[in-house]
Amino acid sequence: MTDLNQKTTIRILTTGGTIEKSYCEAEGTLKNRASIIRDGLISSLRLPYTHLELDSVLNKDSLEMDDSDRDQICAAIAGTAEKGDPIVVLHGTDTMSVTADYCYGKMGTPKVPVVFTGAMKPMGFIDSDARQNVTEALLTARLVEPGFYIAFHNRVFPIPGARKNLETGTFEAI
Numbered sequence: 001m002t003d004l005n006q007k008t009t010i011r012i013l014t015t016g017g018t019i020e021k022s023y024c025e026a027e028g029t030l031k032n033r034a035s036i037i038r039d040g041l042i043s044s045l046r047l048p049y050t051h052l053e054l055d056s057v058l059n060k061d062s063l064e065m066d067d068s069d070r071d072q073i074c075a076a077i078a079g080t081a082e083k084g085d086p087i088v089v090l091h092g093t094d095t096m097s098v099t100a101d102y103c104y105g106k107m108g109t110p111k112v113p114v115v116f117t118g119a120m121k122p123m124g125f126i127d128s129d130a131r132q133n134v135t136e137a138l139l140t141a142r143l144v145e146p147g148f149y150i151a152f153h154n155r156v157f158p159i160p161g162a163r164k165n166l167e168t169g170t171f172e173a174i
Contacts, residue, residue: 009051009085010141012042013076015069015099016060017092019119019130041123041134050138055080062092062099062118070102077103077114086113086141090134093118093164096150097171100159104148115141115149116159120169129153 014020042052057076058069073089080087091099100116117137119130137151148159152171165172
């Protein structure tokens with residue numbers, strides 16, 4: 001088992017999605033703009049044994065992503081994995097399993113754990129699941145073997161093997 005007293009670096013790749021949407025007063029809409037994860041969420045977590053490095057890959061709603069965006073995410077994962085640290089990918093939930101499956105299909109098993117997560121409501125909402133899901137993904141990244149995973153609502157799914165269930169508003173095994 002991993003030594004949990006050892007300080008670990010986890011690399012977070014942000015891609016946009018609901019988790020990072022913020023309110024645009026001028027337009028009266030929720031939009032993906034610059035990543036708000038560092039100041040809005042990460043700074044509020046107590047992680048004395050974890051050093052986080054954040055990199056923004058995209059700032060898109062996942063419904064707007066295509067295979068060229070997924071290729072960009074795969075390239076970011078591959079380059080980041082070379083550093084040898086676990087990776088958490090923040091992604092929109094609508095196509096998160098599609099992207100995770102795509103990366104698995106392109107890359108096979110990566111050298112490090114790669115854990116996708118997101119949120120059903122934006123991080124800025126008081127009833128958002130963002131904090132829970134990110135915290136669970138960070139812990140998952142420390143504990144699992146190399147591979148692709150989705151961590152969501154207190155469950156961890158190996159990839160391939162998960163999909164979003166629109167009726168329950170969460171992910172399930174397939």
